[in-house]
Structures are given as C-alpha cells and as structure tokens.
Amino acid sequence: MRKFLIVLSGARPEILERCPTDRGKFEGIGGAVLTTSVLATISMSFALGSALGLSYFVAVPAGILWGLAILSLDRWLVGSIPAEGRRRWRLAVPRVLMAVLLGVVISTPLVLQIFKTEIDAQIVEIRQERANAFTTERMKGDAGKELIRLRAAVAEQENIVASRGEKAQDPRNDPRFKALTAERDAQQKQATKHYDELQCQLYGGPGCSKKGDGELAQASRDAMNKAKKRVEELNKQIDARKKELTASDKQARATRLESATEQLKELRPQLAAAEEQQRTLQSSFNDENESLNGLLIRLRALNEVSGKDVTLNAARTLLFLLFLLIECLPVAVKLMQKPGNYEKLFEMEARKELMEARTGMRVAARPAPDGAQGRRTTRQIWDAESALDQPPPDPTVVGPPTVLDDPQEHRPGPLPEPLPEPLSESLSGPLSMPHEFGGMEDEALRGMAGTRAPAVSNAARPERTRARNLFPDDDD
Structure with missing residues (x-):
C-alpha cells in the first residue's frame, strides 16, 4: 500500500x-x-x-x-x-x-x-407553480377563450332544453341572431363607404379627378341606398329574432326549445374537441413536469x-x-x-541524465572512421606490437655510416593506440570482435595462447645506437 x-x-x-x-x-x-x-x-x-x-x-x-x-x-x-x-x-x-x-x-x-x-x-x-402558470396561460390563449365560450353556450342551451323553452334565451348566444348582427354591421360599413365616395364625387377631394353629379356620383348613390336598405331589412330580422327568443307564449317556447336542441347538436362536438385538445396539452405538460428531476x-x-x-x-x-x-x-x-x-x-x-544525454548526442554526432583505419585486423595489430618488442641493435657492431639528411625523418613514429578495455570486468574470455574487423584467421589468432617472450627490461637492454647490428643476439 x-x-x-x-x-x-x-x-x-x-x-x-x-x-x-x-x-x-x-x-x-x-x-x-x-x-x-x-x-x-x-x-x-x-x-x-x-x-x-x-x-x-x-x-x-x-x-x-x-x-x-x-x-x-x-x-x-x-x-x-x-x-x-x-x-x-x-x-x-x-x-x-x-x-x-x-x-x-x-x-x-x-x-x-x-x-x-x-x-x-x-x-x-x-x-x-409551473402547473398553475401553465393553466393560466392556457386559458388566456385563443384555445382557452374558445373553450370558455363553448362551455357557456352549451350550458345555456341545456338550461333551455331542461326548462322546455320556458327560460328565455340570451340573443347574444343565438347563432342566427349573431349571424344577422354580423351581416348588419358589414352592410353598415358598406353604406358608410359609398356615402364617402358620393361626397367626394359631388364636392371633390383626394382621389376624385372631377367633381359634380355625374355617372360616378350616381353609381355611388345607388350603392349607398342599396346598402342602407339591406341594413334596414337586417334590423327588422334582428328585432323579430329577439322577440322570438324572449317571448313567453307557447309558440315562442316551442321555437326556443327547437332552436336549443339544434344548437346543442352542433355545440357539443365542438366542445368535446376543444376539451380533448386541452387534455392533450395538459397531459403533455404533466409528463414533462413530472420528469423534471435533473x-x-x-x-x-x-x-x-x-x-x-x-x-x-x-x-x-x-x-x-x-x-x-x-x-x-x-x-x-x-x-x-x-x-x-x-x-x-x-x-x-x-x-546526471542531462549530461549523459549530451554525451550520447556528441558521440552520435562524430563522423564515422575512415575505411582504411577502421579495418585494421588483429594480425596488423599483432605485427605492430611485435615491432615494438624487437631488441635494440648492438652498439659494438660497426656498420657503414649513415648519412642523415634530416634527423626528424628517422625518428620513431607514435605508438599505436592500445586495444580497448573489455566492456565488463566479468568477461574472462578473449575479447570478441565482429567479423567485419577481421577474417577467420583473426578468430584463430585470438584463441591462441601467447608465445612471445616477455620484453627485455630497460635495465637489461643495451643502449641504442644509430649503427646496425649485423649479428643480433638470439633471444632463445
């Protein structure tokens, strides 16, 4: 943990x-x-x-x-x-x-x-609160107002039917009375319109190019009189219908009962459709309101x-x-x-990690070794070391004089670089190198035991001279 x-x-x-x-x-x-x-x-x-x-x-x-x-x-x-x-x-x-x-x-x-x-x-x-607000808004709308009107009309007609026509009917709820009243109002507007046109034709005004009692004025007068006559006829029909609805004699009661029965047949389907619409809206709102739990x-x-x-x-x-x-x-x-x-x-x-990363980047950025230098075999390295181990010439041997034009020309060159150390101290066998650095003979040489005699110490070696030794001592 x-x-x-x-x-x-x-x-x-x-x-x-x-x-x-x-x-x-x-x-x-x-x-x-x-x-x-x-x-x-x-x-x-x-x-x-x-x-x-x-x-x-x-x-x-x-x-x-x-x-x-x-x-x-x-x-x-x-x-x-x-x-x-x-x-x-x-x-x-x-x-x-x-x-x-x-x-x-x-x-x-x-x-x-x-x-x-x-x-x-x-x-x-x-x-x-949301339900109350929805109900209020619903009744204030057009659908709500229509529902209220239909309920009132149905209730009134049912009262008339229940009283067998005894109860007087409100003319404002009678469909025929309302139709006659609406037509009378429309004819009255037409009569007023034609009267204004007649005045324009007779006395001039905007839209009237000529004034006087001409053909246009006469046409406007005829239309005005026709509309007024229709208004008078509608007023008489309205008064007669009102008397029928408010009369108390037997014939009036029968007329009201018949009218109420016919209106109920029309109003009840309308009321049922309006109520069904309101119930659908209310049910949809209730489902939405109940789902509010987020x-x-x-x-x-x-x-x-x-x-x-x-x-x-x-x-x-x-x-x-x-x-x-x-x-x-x-x-x-x-x-x-x-x-x-x-x-x-x-x-x-x-x-430390930063230093190691930098060192690795520098090593990777170095150029690759030359082909001739990179292919030094083990035999070449062996011969170079053997040349270093040769004994110096005997100073007692006299040889032909050697003329040195340039003393620097015959100085020994730099020693070859030593072999790299093993990668791990735990490795006890011979150093393994890839075949690209030597052939099969190099592999055999690496497996052989060393037969070279140890080099002569500096104290036992005679002093080097520039003369050549014609008869070198036998190392054996």
Missing part, C-alpha cells in the same frame, strides 16, 4: 529509496490524491444515479472511470509543481485554479445528496430552499467549503511542504 501511495504522489521510487526520512511525506501526498479520487467516484455515482436517474449498474462504473480521471489529473498537478525556486508559486497559481474548479465540480453532487429530502420537497412546489432543477431547488432558511444556507456553505478543501488537498499539501533530501537527489539525478 505504501508503494502504491508513493506512486500516486508522483515521486520516483528508486530515488526515494535512498531517502527513508522523506517517505512519509510522499505517502501523505499519495493518500490525499487517493482520497480525492474516491470522493470523485462517489460524487459522480450520486450525480448519475439520483440526479439523472440512471441505474447504479451504469452509474458506478462511470463513477469509477471519473475517479480514475481525477486521480490522473491530481497526480499530474502534484508532480508538475516545482519543489523550490522563484517560479514555484507562479507555476502553482494555474494549477491551484484547476484544483479549485475540479473541487467545485466534484463537491456539488455531494452537497445535493446530503440535502436530498429538502430538495425533493422544494421540487414538488416548483412543479405545482441536476439543474435540483440546483434551483437547493438555491430556493437555502434562500428561505438561514441555517440551511450556512450548513450548505460549510459543507461545500469542506468538500472543496478536500479536493484541493493534494496541491495544498505539496505547496506547504519544504524541499528535503529527495528533492536534492532528484535534481542531481536530473543533471
């Missing part, structure tokens, strides 16, 4: 093993990161299960995935904050803001779950219920701040701790 907490803290275990005193610090940071991820898992599970109504078989796995995401983010936030330096707080500010944002997102579902009872009661009130309406209910109760508002604020503090705990713990031995070793390790 401790190793797991150290991994969550973002520390490198191989470096932390050298600093046992710093393990507790990083275990605490890892515990804070783990606590944050657990709360995030619970919060998302509540949000998906209670607020969105999903099954917990779906909400819990989704909450676990959310918790793992928060775990990764918190681990990155903790690991990316420098241990010390001038840039520490400047780099920490955006990370602290991100931690606060994550804390707000994670803590909100937890607060909603704690105040679930109060929120559910407030949601019921919100639904009732996160937004729960937040609204929490705001409303906390605004009415000071104690509830204070408790909500304290719980929110508590969960927010827990969510910001990993970053806060990282910022409050002082750098220790781990940070120093980590910096040294980082510098």
Whole structure:
C-alpha cells in the first residue's frame, strides 16, 4: 500500500529509496490524491444515479472511470509543481485554479445528496407553480377563450332544453341572431363607404379627378341606398329574432326549445374537441413536469430552499467549503511542504541524465572512421606490437655510416593506440570482435595462447645506437 501511495504522489521510487526520512511525506501526498479520487467516484455515482436517474449498474462504473480521471489529473498537478525556486508559486497559481474548479465540480453532487429530502420537497412546489402558470396561460390563449365560450353556450342551451323553452334565451348566444348582427354591421360599413365616395364625387377631394353629379356620383348613390336598405331589412330580422327568443307564449317556447336542441347538436362536438385538445396539452405538460428531476432543477431547488432558511444556507456553505478543501488537498499539501533530501537527489539525478544525454548526442554526432583505419585486423595489430618488442641493435657492431639528411625523418613514429578495455570486468574470455574487423584467421589468432617472450627490461637492454647490428643476439 505504501508503494502504491508513493506512486500516486508522483515521486520516483528508486530515488526515494535512498531517502527513508522523506517517505512519509510522499505517502501523505499519495493518500490525499487517493482520497480525492474516491470522493470523485462517489460524487459522480450520486450525480448519475439520483440526479439523472440512471441505474447504479451504469452509474458506478462511470463513477469509477471519473475517479480514475481525477486521480490522473491530481497526480499530474502534484508532480508538475516545482519543489523550490522563484517560479514555484507562479507555476502553482494555474494549477491551484484547476484544483479549485475540479473541487467545485466534484463537491456539488455531494452537497445535493446530503440535502436530498429538502430538495425533493422544494421540487414538488416548483412543479405545482409551473402547473398553475401553465393553466393560466392556457386559458388566456385563443384555445382557452374558445373553450370558455363553448362551455357557456352549451350550458345555456341545456338550461333551455331542461326548462322546455320556458327560460328565455340570451340573443347574444343565438347563432342566427349573431349571424344577422354580423351581416348588419358589414352592410353598415358598406353604406358608410359609398356615402364617402358620393361626397367626394359631388364636392371633390383626394382621389376624385372631377367633381359634380355625374355617372360616378350616381353609381355611388345607388350603392349607398342599396346598402342602407339591406341594413334596414337586417334590423327588422334582428328585432323579430329577439322577440322570438324572449317571448313567453307557447309558440315562442316551442321555437326556443327547437332552436336549443339544434344548437346543442352542433355545440357539443365542438366542445368535446376543444376539451380533448386541452387534455392533450395538459397531459403533455404533466409528463414533462413530472420528469423534471435533473441536476439543474435540483440546483434551483437547493438555491430556493437555502434562500428561505438561514441555517440551511450556512450548513450548505460549510459543507461545500469542506468538500472543496478536500479536493484541493493534494496541491495544498505539496505547496506547504519544504524541499528535503529527495528533492536534492532528484535534481542531481536530473543533471546526471542531462549530461549523459549530451554525451550520447556528441558521440552520435562524430563522423564515422575512415575505411582504411577502421579495418585494421588483429594480425596488423599483432605485427605492430611485435615491432615494438624487437631488441635494440648492438652498439659494438660497426656498420657503414649513415648519412642523415634530416634527423626528424628517422625518428620513431607514435605508438599505436592500445586495444580497448573489455566492456565488463566479468568477461574472462578473449575479447570478441565482429567479423567485419577481421577474417577467420583473426578468430584463430585470438584463441591462441601467447608465445612471445616477455620484453627485455630497460635495465637489461643495451643502449641504442644509430649503427646496425649485423649479428643480433638470439633471444632463445
């Protein structure tokens, strides 16, 4: 478990093993990161299960995935904050803001779950208010007004039928009376229009090119008289219909009963259709209103219920701040701790890795060796070393004088470079080289035991001279 907490803290275990005193610090940071991820898992599970109504078989796995995401983010936030330096707080500010944002997102579902009872009661009130507002708006609309008119008309006609025509009928609800009245009003407007045209034709005005009692004036006068005559006829019919509706004799009662029966046959289907339309609208609204149980309406209910109760508002604020503090705990713990031995070793390790990377880049950037130099075989290296081991010439032997034009010309050249050391001390066999640096004979030479006699020490060697030794000593 401790190793797991150290991994969550973002520390490198191989470096932390050298600093046992710093393990507790990083275990605490890892515990804070783990606590944050657990709360995030619970919060998302509540949000998906209670607020969105999903099954917990779906909400819990989704909450676990959310918790793992928060775990990764918190681990990155903790690991990316420098241990010390001038840039520490400047780099920490955006990370602290991100931690606060994550804390707000994670803590909100937890607060909603704690105040679930109060929120559910407030949601019921919100639904009732929405239902009342919908009913009011529905009745104020055209469909609502038409429904009210049809209900009143049906009720009046039913009263007339129930009284067998004894009850007088309101002429304003009689279809024939309303039709006659509407036609009379239209004819009255036509008569007024033709009268204005006649005045324009007789006395001039806008739209009249000539004035006088001509053909146009006569046509306007005839149309006006015709409309007035029709208005008078309609007024007589309206008066007669009104008397029929308000009369109390036997014939009037029979007429009202017959009229009411005929109107009911027309009004009742209209009323049924209007009521069915209103029921459909109401049912659709009720389904929508009952389904309002999401996160937004729960937040609204929490705001409303906390605004009415000071104690509830204070408790909500304290719980929110508590969960927010827990969510910001990993970053806060990282910022409050002082750098220790781990940070120093980590910096040294980082510098070492940088130096090794630079060295590797320089070696890789060097040009490849020449073909003639890169193909030196083991036999050539053997011959070069054998030449160095030859004994010096005998100074007692006199040879022909040698004329040296340039003393520098016969000086011995630089010694060949020694063979590279073995890559590992554990290798006891002969140095293995790829075949591209020699043939099969070189492989045989490398497997042979050394037969060369040890070189003569400097004390036993005679002094070198420039004369040649014609009879060298036998080394055997």
